[in-house]
Amino acid sequence: xxxxxxxxxxxxxxxxxxxxLSGSVFGTSYxxxxxxxxxxxxxxxxxxxxVNKSMSTYIPDSDISKLNRNEPVTxxxxxxxxxxASNEIYQATEGAFDPTIGAIVNAWDFGPxxxxxxxxxxxxxxxxxxxxFNKVSVQNxxxxxxxxxxxxxxxxxxxxxxxxxxxxxxxKNIKNYLVxxxxxxxTRGKNKEKQSDWKVGVELPNFDGEQIILNAISxxxxxxATSGTYRKFKVDENGxxxxxxxxxxxxxxxxxNLLSIxxxxxxxxxxxxxxxxxxxxxxxxxxxxxxxxxxxxxxLIYENDAKEFETLSINGFPE
Numbered sequence: 001x002x003x004x005x006x007x008x009x010x011x012x013x014x015x016x017x018x019x020x021l022s023g024s025v026f027g028t029s030y031x032x033x034x035x036x037x038x039x040x041x042x043x044x045x046x047x048x049x050x051v052n053k054s055m056s057t058y059i060p061d062s063d064i065s066k067l068n069r070n071e072p073v074t075x076x077x078x079x080x081x082x083x084x085a086s087n088e089i090y091q092a093t094e095g096a097f098d099p100t101i102g103a104i105v106n107a108w109d110f111g112p113x114x115x116x117x118x119x120x121x122x123x124x125x126x127x128x129x130x131x132x133f134n135k136v137s138v139q140n141x142x143x144x145x146x147x148x149x150x151x152x153x154x155x156x157x158x159x160x161x162x163x164x165x166x167x168x169x170x171x172k173n174i175k176n177y178l179v180x181x182x183x184x185x186x187t188r189g190k191n192k193e194k195q196s197d198w199k200v201g202v203e204l205p206n207f208d209g210e211q212i213i214l215n216a217i218s219x220x221x222x223x224x225a226t227s228g229t230y231r232k233f234k235v236d237e238n239g240x241x242x243x244x245x246x247x248x249x250x251x252x253x254x255x256x257n258l259l260s261i262x263x264x265x266x267x268x269x270x271x272x273x274x275x276x277x278x279x280x281x282x283x284x285x286x287x288x289x290x291x292x293x294x295x296x297x298x299x300l301i302y303e304n305d306a307k308e309f310e311t312l313s314i315n316g317f318p319e
Contacts, residue, residue, distance in 0.1 A: 017037075017193055018033050018034060018035055018191070018192065018193040019033070019034055019035075019036055019037065019038070019039060019040075020032070020033050021033075021039070021040070021041050021044065023041075023044075023045075025048045025052075025161065025181060026048070026052070026056075026157070026158055026161060026181060026182065027058070027182075028158070028181065028182030028183075029181075029182065030044075030048075030161075030165075030179075030180065030181045030182075031178075031179075031180045032044065032165060032169075032177065032178070032179050032180070033177065033178045033191070034169055034174050034176065034177035034178075035174065035175070035176040035177070035189075035192040035193070036172070036174050038172070040168070040169075040172070043168065044165060044168075047164050047165065047168060048161065050076075050078065051078055051157065051160070051161050051164060054075065054076050054078045054079045055078065055079060055082060055153045055157045056157075057102070057152055057154065063075050063076065063079055064079070064151060064152075064153065067143055067145070067151060068150050068151060070147050072142075073142070073143075074141045074142055075138075075141055075142070075143060076141075078160070078164070080138065080141065081160070082153050082156055082157060082160050082269065083138060083143070084138075085156065085160075085269055085270065085273070086099050086133065086153065086156055086273065087133060089156075089270070089273045089274065089277065090133040090134070092293075093274075093277040093280075093281065093289070095132070095133070095134075095248050095249065096248065096277040096278075096280040096281045096285075097155070097156075097273050097274070097276060097277035097280070098131065098132070098133050098248040099133055099151050099152055099153050099155070099156070100130060100131050100132060100133050100135070100136065100149050100150065100151055100152075100248075101131055101152075101246055101248045102150055102151070102152030102154065103127050103130065103131075103150040103152075104124065104127045104128070104131065104246050104251050105246050107123065107124070107127060108246065108253065124251040124252070125251070126148075127148075127251060128250075128251045129146075129148055130146055130148035130149035130150060131149075131248055131251070132149075132248075135149060136149060136151065155272065155273060155276040156269055156272050156273040156276075158181050158182055158184050158272060159184050159223070159225050159267075159268035159269040159270070159271055159272025159273065160268070160269040160272075161181050162179050162180070162181050162184050162185065162186045162223065162268035162269075163186060163223070163267050163268050163269050165179045165181075166179050166186045166188070166223075166268070169188075170188070174188075175188060175189045176188060176189030176190055176191070176192050177189070178191070178198050178219075179268075183225075183226055184223075184224070184225045184226075184268050184271070184272055185200055185219065185223060185224045185225075185268065186222070186223035186224075186267070186268045187219040187220070187221065187222065187223070188221050189221070197218035197219070197220065198218065198219045198220075199216050199217070199218055199219075200216065200217060200219060200224065201214075201215070201216045201217075202214050202215055202216075202217065202226065202260075202262055202299060203226075203228075203260070204301070204309075214301070214311075215319065217317075217318040217319075218318060219264075222264050222265065222266060223264070223265055223266065223267055223268035223270075223271045224262060224263065224264050224265075224268075224271055225262070225263050225265075225268060225271035225272040225274075225275045226260065226261065226262040226263075226275060227260070227261050227272075227275035227276055227278075227279055228259060228260045228261070245276075245279045245280045246280075247280065248280065254279075254280060254282070256279065256282055256283075257282075257283060257302045257303045257304070258278070258279060258282060258283055258286070258300060258301075258302045259301045259302055259303060259309070260299075260300070260301040261275045261278045261279060261286075261298065261299075261300055261301075262275070262298065262299040262300075262317070263275045263278070263296055263297070263298050264296070264297035264298070264317060265295070265296055265297075266295070270296075271296075274296060278298070278300075283300065283302055286298070286300070287312075287314065290314045290315055294315050295315075296315060297313075297314070297315045297316050297317040297318075298313075298314045298315060298317055299311065299312070299313050299314075299317040300312045300314070
């Protein structure tokens with residue numbers, strides 16, 4: 001899911017120029033805009049390297065890679081923070097958000113198109129023995145888990161990376177910023193250069209890959225994460241579309257009519273994780289969940305029985 005930054009400009013008296021930094025990180029791109037003349041690119045790179053060293057499953061000597069090989073490792077504060085948040089959201093969503101499901105997602109080998117290829121049920125049952133975040137615990141900065149369990153924070157770490165940069169900027173007394181990594185965003189204050197709110201666009205789902213902005217919203221001291229199912233799916237012999245979301249209770253893909261989920265929260269880590277969880281929970285369960293979690297503002301795009309797009313704003317998501 002792509003989220004586009006939208007800036008509205010108009011003539012006014014000259015204001016201080018924002019610093020704008022961008023680059024590559026976590027297998028995607030980042031963009032940071034803030035109202036200071038100080039260039040923090042080196043500090044950003046250092047923070048990204050620390051998070052990667054802690055939680056990247058793509059780095060062989062990261063803490064999480066060592067952990068998944070069942071090697072002894074003492075995890076850092078970043079890992080513990082994400083671990084504890086993951087456990088909280090795992091409990092709140094009754095397992096819909098589960099960082100131990102990654103090995104099965106990989107086993108299904110989801111790509112942007114193609115038909116479902118049935119895995120051997122024995123293989124799925126074997127992998128499912130390691131699934132369940134409740135099987136994992138922490139003691140003295142060490143993670144205790146079954147040998148077969150594979151932990152993957154991919155559905156929350158990108159949002160956490162956004163928060164790490166945001167917290168760093170706030171430590172430098174920067175009151176106006178926008179941090180974005182791969183479409184996940186956190187803002188504070190306003191765009192002082194443009195003398196306007198921070199504006200972002202929400203994309204309309206499009207199965208052919210064309211990018212179309214559905215609407216633009218203003219963000220005020222909050223974070224937004226968007227997760228979609230319409231770019232990565234498979235189709236069975238009956239034409240049913242299955243997302244890359246795997247049911248953590250069965251090990252099989254979930255059929256869903258939810259196409260896009262945007263979540264506003266106080267921090268981007270939570271928004272990121274809940275956006276993923278809601279994909280697995282489906283439309284009706286998500287709506288029910290949000291009745292008792294009014295701190296989360298959510299915008300849903302889904303397909304009705306007539307194969308038409310419908311939208312739903314919940315808990316005051318801006319329109």
